[in-house]
Amino acid sequence: MKLQELIEEFQASGRYCFTVPEALKRAGSTKPAFQRALRRLELKQHILGLRKGFYVIIPVEYRKSGIIGPQLFIDPLMKHLGLPYYVGLLSACDIYGASHQKPMVFQVMTIRNERVIQKKGLKIKFYKKNRLSTFGYHKQQTMAGEFNLSTPEQSILDLIAYPFDSSGLDNITTILSDLIAKLDEKKFIKTIKEDSTIPLAHLQRIGYLLDLVDKSSITEELYKFIQKQHPQITPLRPDRNWRGAPHNNRWNVAVNAEVQPE
Structure with a gap:
C-alpha cells in the first residue's frame, strides 16, 4: 500500500x-x-x-491556512513521547469558553521539560510540573478521540502558578469571573488537599481574586482551609516591591498591584 x-x-x-x-x-x-x-x-x-x-x-x-487543532492529535503525541499530560492554562479556559481572546499558544502540562513545538502556524508549549494531580483533569471528547483537559478547578490553580503565561492578573481575574460558574466547591477543595505541593501563597492570591469577582461558598471553604495552615503575608504580585502596599486582612495579601478585569 x-x-x-x-x-x-x-x-x-x-x-x-x-x-x-x-x-x-x-x-x-x-x-x-x-x-x-x-x-x-x-x-x-x-x-x-x-x-x-x-x-x-x-x-x-x-493546507493553505495552517494545521488542524492540536486537540485532535495531542493525546497520540504525548503517548508517543511516553508522558502523562493535560491541556491547561489559557488553552483549557478557551475550551471552557472562559477566554476572551484566542490563545496563540497551545499549553500543555507534563512532568518533563520538553522543547516548544513551533511549525506552520502551530505553537505547543510544555510546562513542567513535578506531579499531575489525578483530580486535576478529565477526558474531553473530540471527533478524533479524546484528550486530557484540566478541570476548571485545576485551571484556576495553574493560572495563578503561571501568571505571565496567563497574560497577567487582569486577564486571570476576567477568566475567573467567567469560570466561577463552572467551579465545583467540593472538587476545588479536594484538588487542593490532594496536591500538597500547591504553595499556600497561591491559594491566598486565588482567594483575593475570587472575592473581587464573586463572594461565594467556594471562597468561604477556601478561606477555612487556608486559615488552618496559618498563612504568612504574601504579595499579590511577587515580582514587584510590596513594602508599604495596602494589606488585605482576609487573605493576608499585600495588594501591590491594581487589578482591572475586562
Missing part, C-alpha cells in the same frame, strides 16, 4: 496523525522508499512532522 493511500485510510477512519513504525509496517515498503514518500508528502503539505517518528495529517482544507 502506498503511503498516500494509507494516509487517506487513516483520515477516513477519523485519524489525523500516525507514527513512523506503525505506518511503515502497514505500508509494507522498504525503509528508504518509505522515507522518500514521507519527504514528498511533507513537501506537498499533506503531512507535517512534529517530533521524530510522529506526523500529523493535514486535510486539504487546511
